[in-house]
Amino acid sequence: MGRGTRVALVIGNGAYRYATTLPNPGNDARDMARSLRGLGFDVVEGIDLDKHGMESRIRDFGRKLDRADLALFFYAGHGLQVADKNYLVPVDARLERAGDLTLDTVTVDDVLAQMESERRVNLVFLDACRDNPLARSLAAALGTRSTSVGTGLAPIQSAVGTMIVYATQPKNVALDGEGRNSPFTAALLKHMATPGLEIGAVMKRVRADVYQTTRQRQLPWDHSSLIGDVVLAR
Numbered sequence: 001m002g003r004g005t006r007v008a009l010v011i012g013n014g015a016y017r018y019a020t021t022l023p024n025p026g027n028d029a030r031d032m033a034r035s036l037r038g039l040g041f042d043v044v045e046g047i048d049l050d051k052h053g054m055e056s057r058i059r060d061f062g063r064k065l066d067r068a069d070l071a072l073f074f075y076a077g078h079g080l081q082v083a084d085k086n087y088l089v090p091v092d093a094r095l096e097r098a099g100d101l102t103l104d105t106v107t108v109d110d111v112l113a114q115m116e117s118e119r120r121v122n123l124v125f126l127d128a129c130r131d132n133p134l135a136r137s138l139a140a141a142l143g144t145r146s147t148s149v150g151t152g153l154a155p156i157q158s159a160v161g162t163m164i165v166y167a168t169q170p171k172n173v174a175l176d177g178e179g180r181n182s183p184f185t186a187a188l189l190k191h192m193a194t195p196g197l198e199i200g201a202v203m204k205r206v207r208a209d210v211y212q213t214t215r216q217r218q219l220p221w222d223h224s225s226l227i228g229d230v231v232l233a234r
Contacts, residue, residue, distance in 0.1 A: 004069060005067060005068045005069065006039070006040055006041040006042065006070040006072070007041065007042050007043075007061065007064045007068040007070070007071050008036045008041040008042070008044070008073070008074065009044045009073045009074070009111070010029050010033040010036065010043055010044070010045045010046070010073075010074045010075075011045075011046045011047075011054065011057060011074070011076070012025035012027070012028050012029025012032075012046075012075075013025055013048055013078065013088075013091050014047075014048060014076075014077060014091075015091050016078065016134075017091055018095075018134070019089075019093075019132070019133050019134045020133055022176055023176065024076065024176050024180070024182045024185070025076035025077045025127070027180045027181055028076040028127060028185040029045065029046075029076055030045075030047065031180075031181060031189055032074050032076075032185065032188075035189055035192070036072065036074075038193075039192075039193070039233055042064055044057050044061045044064065049090055049091065050091055051090040051092060051103075051104060051106065053090070054088070054090050054106045055106065058111055058114060061073075061111075061114060062114040062117075065114060068120060070120065070121045070230070071121070072122075072123045072125070073115065073123070073125070074127075075127065075128055076128065076185060077128055078128065079108075079126065079128030079132070080134065080150075081149075081152065081154040082101060084150075085107060085109070086107060086108040086128075086153045086154055087107055088105060088106045088108060089104075089105055089132070090104065090105065090106065092104075093105055095134040095135075095141075098138070098141055098142050100138075101138065108153075109156075112124070112158065112159075116159040116162060119160075121161050121228070121230055122159075122161060122162040123199065124158075124164040125165045125188065126153060126164070126165065126166050127167040127174065127184050127185055128153060128174075132151075135149050150171050151171055151173055152171045152174070153170065153171075154170060154171065155170045155223055157223075160225050160227060161226060161227060162225055163199065163222055163223070163224040163225070163226050163230075164222060164223045165203060165222040166220065166221045167183075167210075168218045168220060168221065169219050169220075172218070172219075175214055175217065183214050184218070184220055186209075187209035187210050191205040191206050191209070192232045192233065193232075193233050195233045196231060196233070197232075197233065198229045198230065199226070199229075199230040200224070200226075203220065203222055207219060207220045
């Protein structure tokens, strides 16, 4: 791979064994992977991954990042935050005891550590704030410490050159949607393919679409430390 390469990791987890299955993440991830390949990305893709599968895809992604100058991570599925740290939930997670959290999940920080190991542009899209019964069972297991288990995801501080996009505002729940894709992913797929549109402008359009289609219940939110223009569709 020469300079100027774009690498993406796309994961969609919906077929949960011990929690509510989600109909859309598999579609969301497949459609996103297809779209990103069309935009010139080398895509590492995974659907309905267990913990080992997620770690193995993250490792593959890390290897490809060595010479990339644009890295993108998209995740659709269950996620939760505990004590302001964000966890992505593999399909085999049980989360029955407090100690299961680190054993059963993958943290967003694990992926960011791969992406931010060198200076490059990093884009992270987390469609992971869906209502999560595993978070409730974990809260029950934690007992008096259950207040540390929050709904939605917590805001993340990122390194320079990174933009982190959430399907909804911090500590809020995103909707899975009625159609093939979640409202957030549907809007993202639509606008990121617009030629010449800078990522900040893409996000304004995504925000407007999702806010409208969810009848003001969901507002995508982002934290950006980008210092230059980023255009996905040249």
